[in-house]
Amino acid sequence: MEKEVEKYRKPTRILHWVHGGAFVLLFLTGLVLFIPQLGPLAQDGWTRLLHRIGAAVFVVAPLIYIPMNWKTTLKGIKEAFTWGSEDIGWLKAAPQYYFLCDEDAMPPQGHMNTGQKMWWFMVIIFGLLFLISGCIMWFAKTAAPPVVLQWVVFIHDVAFIVTGVMFFVHLYMSVVHPLVRPLGTGSWSAMTRGTVSVQYAKTHHGKWYDGISKR
Amino acid sequence: MHCTDAACVKVCPTGALFHHELGFVAYDKDLCSGCGYCVDFCPFRVPRSDRNLITGMAKMDKCTFCTTPGLDRIAEGWEPACVRACPTYALTYCERDQLVAEGNKRVNALKTSGYANARLYGDKELGGLHVIYILDDSPEVYKLPMAPQVPATAIAWQDVIQPLGWAVGGLTLIGLGLNYIIAREAKITRDLPGGRKEK
Numbered sequence: 001m002e003k004e005v006e007k008y009r010k011p012t013r014i015l016h017w018v019h020g021g022a023f024v025l026l027f028l029t030g031l032v033l034f035i036p037q038l039g040p041l042a043q044d045g046w047t048r049l050l051h052r053i054g055a056a057v058f059v060v061a062p063l064i065y066i067p068m069n070w071k072t073t074l075k076g077i078k079e080a081f082t083w084g085s086e087d088i089g090w091l092k093a094a095p096q097y098y099f100l101c102d103e104d105a106m107p108p109q110g111h112m113n114t115g116q117k118m119w120w121f122m123v124i125i126f127g128l129l130f131l132i133s134g135c136i137m138w139f140a141k142t143a144a145p146p147v148v149l150q151w152v153v154f155i156h157d158v159a160f161i162v163t164g165v166m167f168f169v170h171l172y173m174s175v176v177h178p179l180v181r182p183l184g185t186g187s188w189s190a191m192t193r194g195t196v197s198v199q200y201a202k203t204h205h206g207k208w209y210d211g212i213s214k215r
Numbered sequence: 216m217h218c219t220d221a222a223c224v225k226v227c228p229t230g231a232l233f234h235h236e237l238g239f240v241a242y243d244k245d246l247c248s249g250c251g252y253c254v255d256f257c258p259f260r261v262p263r264s265d266r267n268l269i270t271g272m273a274k275m276d277k278c279t280f281c282t283t284p285g286l287d288r289i290a291e292g293w294e295p296a297c298v299r300a301c302p303t304y305a306l307t308y309c310e311r312d313q314l315v316a317e318g319n320k321r322v323n324a325l326k327t328s329g330y331a332n333a334r335l336y337g338d339k340e341l342g343g344l345h346v347i348y349i350l351d352d353s354p355e356v357y358k359l360p361m362a363p364q365v366p367a368t369a370i371a372w373q374d375v376i377q378p379l380g381w382a383v384g385g386l387t388l389i390g391l392g393l394n395y396i397i398a399r400e401a402k403i404t405r406d407l408p409g410g411r412k413e414k
Contacts, residue, residue, distance in 0.1 A: 032228075033250065034380070039229035042248035045272050052271055099394060101401040141251055141266060149255040150368040157372060161380035165387045172391045178399045 003198045005212065007111075007190035007205075012072060015065045016191055018057065025054035027167065030160050055134055062127075079112060080121045086207060090114035101179055108206030116187075119170050126159045133159070216259050217280060219342030222365040223253035223262055225373050231275075235282060237289070238311065239345035242279045249273030258341075258363040280345075314347055321349050341365070 008016070029051040032038045041047060066073045089107035091114065096105040106113075112120060133156040136144055144152075174180060174187050183189075185197040186204065201209040217239035224232045224240060231246035232253060253262040253275055266273035281288040281295040288295060294308040307314065318335045325333035330351040337344030340363050354361055 040246060042229050043246050045249040048248055048250065048271055099397050101398055101405050138271060146255045150366055153252060154368050154372050157376055161383060165384050168387060178402045
């Protein structure tokens, strides 16, 4: 068997899938209120109840994860807010890489490539926006002044559109794009079994591999 | 207040609130999801709702103009129950034009008898309300807004953000589809013997 290196630890992978599952439930039950034709599905509010169950998982899962995985959490947050020249390189090379499948065009990437990092950054920022606006709607619906609730609905909807659209980009990039198929040693493997092949680490996350192989 | 430009109808995501063919805002309570957007956006604070704090389960309540399915007095050609029951004939139900004409007459009568601030309320507000008040003083005295408006957030949300969301979502899906077609072609060419790169 090919030599492999660990990319995501087991708790991180569990959090990813639980959080992603909650997001899908939240997305679908929210979509019902976004598309007028689906509106009648929300009749009597049962989709709103499902939305709350999804929201509880969405919030509680990271709250359990964080204290149990301080180090990975801090590393992850630092990663989301660290941007450098390889990110500019990624942006420049992205059209050639993702449209023309020219894998040589891409400069060496860190533990996450720029695209993955952009999504991870958005998950943090919009996750917090969802959390704050959602909590106000859930717990302060009768207490907060109407104008606050109006803005909160607005923010929740903007966050829904941005993350909903980017969620499809994320799905596409990780399991549909021709370069990731067939799903083998790459990011699919990283988020399921937790490891990637050394070969993949070298070619797709060169900067990261250099760092860990020196240790 | 059964506005012509009704914020509640604008924000209602299930179609529970809608304009009746006679103009006022009808309400199908069965369709209500309990989201409470109408409660938050109505400039008159008319829709009311109790809610379960934990589950969020709720049903809004407002005047249905007596068109509740199965109890539809308007379809029967009757007047609304409040008009029928009012013992002092303070409420009148008739064609809107007639109502406005009669209202203006009474307001003028009030003005000549010393009520300088008397006015008709609901004639022009929000494209014309379908409940019209004869006030013998400023609206504020009656806790009615001087210039009721559909909140700007409702317009930004429903008329800008939502269509934009559709456009961004649609274009993204089209873009991803195009990328798939182009990238698949490129990958096949690349991997051909003698292609740009041999693995």
